[in-house]
Every structure is written in C-alpha cells, then in structure tokens.
Amino acid sequence: MGIGQWKAERLVRRASEPGGEPQLARLARRAAARGPELALVVAVAVRKEHRAHPLRAWSRDRVVRVWARNRDPVLRAVIRKHGLLADDGRARWTAAALHDRLLDEWADGAERAMPALLTDADEDVRAGARHACEGAAEPVLGALWQSLGGVRGEGRGALVDALLRNPRTLGRATLAHAWQGWLDEPVPGLWAFLREIGREAPGSDSSTARHLSRLALGTAPPDELCRGALDDRTPEHVRQLVIRTCADRGLVPDDPVERAACLLVTGRYEEYRAADPDGALLAAAYAGGSAGLRSRMRSAVAAAGELDLVRVLVATTPPRAMSVRERGFLAGRLAAEEAWPELWRLARDLPPAEALAALRPVAGWCPPGLSREAFDRLLRMPPDRIRAALSTLDLRSPLRPALGLAVVEQCALSPDGTRLAVAGRRSPAGPSVLIEYALPEGEVVASYTSAGRAEQWRTLLHTGDAVIAIVGFPGGSLVRYAGGERACLIDPPRKEGHVRDEICAVALAPGGALVATSFRHLHVFAPPHDGARHTLSFGALGLAEVWGFAMDVEPETGLVAVGGWTPAVLDVQAGTVVARGEDIRDRAEGVAFTSRSRLVTSGISGTLTGWRLDGGALRPEVSRTYGQGGPGLASLPAHGRVWAKSGGVYADAETLRETEPPNGSRPDPRWVWSTPSGARFVVADLDRIEVHGTYRDAAARLLDRPLADAVPDDLARADALLGSGRYSGDAAELLALLRIFLDERYGADVALGPAISPGTDTDIALGQGA
Secondary structure (H helix, E strand, O other): OOHHHHHHHHHHHHHOOOOOHHHHHHHHHHHHOOOHHHHHHHHHHHOHHHOOOOOHHHHHHHHHHHHHHHOOHHHHHHHHHHOOOOOOHHHHHHHHHHOOOOOOOOOOOHHHHHHHHHOOOOHHHHHHHHHHHHHOOOOHHHHHHHHHHHOOOHHHHHHHHHHHOOOOOOOHHHHHHHHHHHHHOOOOOHHHHHHHHOOOOOOOOOOHHHHHHHHHHOOOOHHHHHHHHHOOOOOHHHHHHHHHHHHHHOOOOOOHHHHHHHHHHOOOHHHHHHHOOOOHHHHHHHHHOOHHHHHHHHHHHHHHOOHHHHHHHHHHOOHHHOOHHHHHHHHHHHHHOOOHHHHHHHHOOOOHHHHHHHHOOOOOOOOOOOOHHHHHHHOOOOHHHHHHHHHOOEEOOOEOOOOOOOEEEEEEEOOOOOEEEEEEEOOOOOOEEEEEEEOOOOEEEEEEEOOOOOOOEEEEEEOOOOEEEEEOOOOEEEEEEEOOEEEEEEOOOOOOOOOOOOEOEEEEOHHHOEEEEOOOEEEEEOOOOOOOOEEEEOOOOOOOOEEEEEEEEOOOOOOEEEEEOOOEEEEOOOOEEEEEEOOOOOOEEEEEEOOOOEEEEEEOOOEEEEEEEEOOEEEEEEEEEOOOOOOOEEEEHHHOEEEEOOOOEEEEOOOOOEOOOHHHOOOOOOEEEEOOOOOOEEEEOOOOEEEEOOEEOHHHHHHHOOHHHOOOHHHHHHHHHHHOOOOOHHHHHHHHHHHHHHHHHHOOOOOOOOOOOOOOOOOOOOOOOO
16 A cells, blocks of 8 residues: 555545544545545445545545546546545535436426536537427426526527526516526527517516517507617617518507607618608707617718718807717718818817817818918827827826824715815814815815814715715715805705604716705606705505615616615606615615616625526525624626725726726725716715816816817916926917917917927826916
C-alpha cells in the first residue's frame, strides 16, 4: 500500500468518527480533486459490504456531485449502474435526468434547472429532460411554463421546443404563463402554438398580458387595435402583428391626426397621401407624438422616400424639441438630397457640435451673409476631433462645494444633478439651515433658516424647480421651498386619541409628479405641486402594516414600491397592486428600484434582499446580511450598485455581494444620495460632501447649448473664454467656430483670426473651479 492510499484510508476513517466534520470537509475537497480518496468514496457508496458505513449516504451524494462537476466517464458508469442521486440541487436533477427519472424525483425548484439540462453536454441528460417536459402534467407543466420568464439564451429556445411537444391542454394559469413567456421574449414556434390555441391570456380586462394577447390575436375592438399600433407600450413583435391586422382589415382611427400617423407607420403610403396631401396632419402627429412614435414615423418617412415630409417636419418642429437622433435623421436626409439651404437653416439652430457635423457634407454652396472663408472654416473640423475636444472640457470629479456647515444632515440632487439642496447646521448647537446650490459652480441659489423645533428637515427631494421637504420628526408635513418662499402641501390633521398619519417618505415620479407615503395612505401631487392631490388608502388596496418610510418610484415606469412585512409594487395611476412579495421575517425598512423589474429592500436586522417582478408576484432572488440594520438605502443604477446604511457597504445590484465604491469614491460615507439614474451622487461625511459624476465647465456648457437659445451676450462670453488662456488647440478652435455662428446670427462682421492648430494632451489644464 502506498503512502497516498494509506493517508486516504485514514482520512476516510477519521471523517466517519464523531466530531470528524473538519476531516469530512477535507475529504470532500480531496475527492473533488480525483485523488485516491475518490476511489474510497466510490467504494463506500456502492459496495455491499459498506451498506452500514457511517459515510454511506454522504458518499452516494458526493459521487454524484463530483461527476456533475467534472463529467468523468467512469463515475458516470457507476452512477448509471447503481442509480445514484445527489441529495438536492442541480446535481440531483442532472443525475435524475441521466436516469430518465426527473418526473419521479420532481420537487419544487427542479424547473429552474431544466434549461441547463436541456442544453447539457451529455446526450442522455438532454434526452431525460426532454422526456420530462413532454410527459409533464399539472402542476409540473405549469411550473415549467412559469420558469420560462427567467430564462434567456439557448436554454430558453430548448425549453420552449420541449414544452411545445407536450400534448396536454394548457390550464388557465399555465396558459397565462405561456402568454407571458412569449410577450417577454418571442421564441420561434411559440406564437404559432398560441395562435393555434386561439385563447386570450387569462386575467382581468385591465391585465397587460390579456390586453396584449387580444392585440396579437386580433380579437380586440378596432379602435384598440389602432391604438396598439401607435402605443409605445406595445412590444415590437406584437406591434408587427397588429400592423398586419390593421392593414388586412383596413382599420384606421377616427381622429384625423391619429389616422395619418396610423396609415404611415402601417405602410399604407397611398392611403396616407390621399388623407394628408400637404403633410399638415403628419406634422401635428409628429409634434404631439411620443419618442417611440416619432422614431417609427421617421423610419416610415425614410421608407416612403418623401423628402417633402422631411421638410414639413423641419419647418414645424423646433430643433430644441427634437432628440439628438431626430436631428441627425433630418440632417442626413437633407444632406442626401443636397438641400443645402434647408440644411443650413436646421444647423444654425443646433448645438455647435451637431451643427458642424451636419454641415460637413456641404459642397459648392455658401449661405448668404457669410464669407466663403468663414464657412469653409466651419466645414474643416472632423467629428472625431470635435468629440475629443468636448471631452476635455469635463470637470474633474468629485466636486467639493464649500458648505460652511459643521453638520450635514440631509442632501438631495435634482434629477439632472445641476441643483443641490443641503440641510445642516453652521454650528453643532445652532439652528438648522436649508441651502440650495447651483452645480458645478457651487453658487448659493436660495437659503432658509429653520423656525426652530417646528421646522426640522427630515427628508429632502429636489424636483429641479423646488426643494420638497418632510418637516418634522420622525415624520411630519410636506413643504415646498422655492424662490425663498415656503408652501405647505399637506399637513396631516391631529385627531385627539389617534396617531397622526404623518408623511414618512417622498419621491419624484415620471412627469414631475410627487409621490408621498404615510403608514396608511399614498398621496400623489401633480405639477405644479400646489397642494392638490390624489390619495390612495393602503387598507383599500389590501395592504396591511405598510412601513411608510420605505418607498421608491421606478423612474421610467412610475411603479411605486413600498416596504413592510410584505413588500409590494403599486400602479398608482390604475390604483392597483401590481405585485406583492411573500411575508418576510425581517421587516423591509428601506426599498429601492435597481431596474424596471428588480428592487432591493433593507431589513430591520440588516438583511438586503433582491426581488424580481414576475407577473403578479414579487419573488426574492438573493439575500445577504450586513451590519445591524437600518433604513438608509440608495440605488445607483448607472453603476450597478446599491448602498446600504446598515454595514455602510456598496453591494452589486444583482448579487448583493459587497463591491468597491463607484467612481473611486470614499468607501465609508455616513450617507449617500443619488439622482434617479445614479449617474450623479453625493457622499457625505459629518461636515462635508463630495458630488460624483460628470460635470461640464463654462465653455462646455456654452458649446452644449443649442444655437437657437443663444443671446447676444454669448459673444462676449466666448471672447472672455478665448482670452482667459485656459483653452488652446481644438477646444479653442471650437470656441472660435461658435463665434462665427454667433456673429452670423446677430449680423456682426465676422473677424477671422488664424485657425488654431490641434493641441496636445497638455494644452488644457482645468482647475476645480473651471
């Protein structure tokens, strides 16, 4: 017997003795490395003389797990011969599929392993998984269809293909899962299957899945089908079916403007020309359309080959009302037709960088009122140099505004990060002050001094136009601060013998609405935030024990998440509960969306839990504990992170594993506040803050602004920046080109200086205050 074999036998013997847990863990590692220990483990697992061995059950489980990881053919043969299974997990389902016993061994959670089994490298495993899908009955069949929602890539196609071979009729709940799977992501064959069934997705008439299934099948009323063809919320694969249905049936909306848009985007160009010969209806539809509809209309205009329609859009839609993509589309179409006068009229209203790029194709033409030398200079700088020059004008992060405060208590950034509200004290024992700053300069815009204990700022929110504060502690009234004035939006009444229903949290919703929560109610304040509100009762929604301090709004969809013992997601406009989670042992005292379909809660005991919106359910995906608990939670979607006050950690938004701070920010802030996108955020210490994110200096902001918004004083600003000595190379050339545009616009003679040569990497050195 070799020394290795002797050591292996000794390890097995010691692992089987009482108190041998450390040796057992070591044996597991050695077996996984396929040393002599593995042979002993196999022997204990399968030989008859070892039936009573203390490690018999452990060994049978371990052999399967080692094979599932390394796919050793000898172990495979042993597992097949003796019918071995692991105790649980992916290894158990892999072995069950190998034995073609998946349905016999089925347990909750097996459906999540199915995509991997259907694409496994082992042919017998794949065959066993396919056989299980084809032979499954309820409730296993429903679980398999439901699991489709979390599957992507090759496994998704394999799972659908296997399920489509199952001959059983789908029950109501299973059909809903099948529809949801197709709506989330179309898979070849699934639409044909649903169309053959011909049944709409089960659910109420207000259900999104039911509505979209009616559109896809063409069973919705004609006006609903026409709206579906134009609605941004209609998934593209559903829209294509709706467009085909509308065209085949000749459906059009009753409204003339909507009719013109519908005819155009559904490709019925001859009917469109007859309905809108002068393009006026198209111009109205485009001006009032959503971003998605405008994009589809641009594609349709390009497909129709109608330059006159492009000219209508240029003439009726100000460039400032267009997106960058829209302006680029129009400039490209005009350049392709060599419509130089129209292109110049468009370009002179664009931001300078876009204007220079749009004018590059011009040849053999010069606008009246501008010398050939000046115009040629506008055409000379290529786009890559323009982009490089603009990128040098970013200020170095972070910004460190001079607050003059001894204690920082609360902060809030406006959605675009250009305004900052800070509440604190100039001395530890002094009154609280609320100061609003303009960024990146750090100039004070407005300042308020607390009226004493009656005015304690617990939470701040900046809308971009005003500061919204929860005044009181721990909750209280909702007050709007703007222009040096205070306006109370809601002051919950004090009823004798009742707990005051104080405002606990406030957040900004899409469109500028405010959402505020208490323990019993949710209030929605529409712009201009004058106190008028719509109120929902949590009790009426079937939600009990909502923790009012835990609330967040998803910045794109407007869905509202609330915490408590049962976290939930609400559609405020519809006044309904979209999804609710299971009861949890660690009350959610903080909640934050990390994406459209995911959110994170922080528990009273320090547990971070990641949740996923799955149909009408809020499903927990991952959970980790940091610190002793606390409500502070900030989401930074742009960086894929969340920050938790409990433990003071940054965690990955999906795995919740602790990770490094974003942007090289300090690892141990007292607080973190963020814009909705997370692109800009504040980290605070006791008496100072840092603002992280990209900010532009004075020259960059002048160059970023559309020329249509320029004023005569901008000439003096450009001259002052050029004369400051802080800019050279291409950055200085851009300022000189801006001056040509400004001189042309205001009728001054263009005095050309020499063209400025490209600079080196060291030509521009911006200080923090630039």
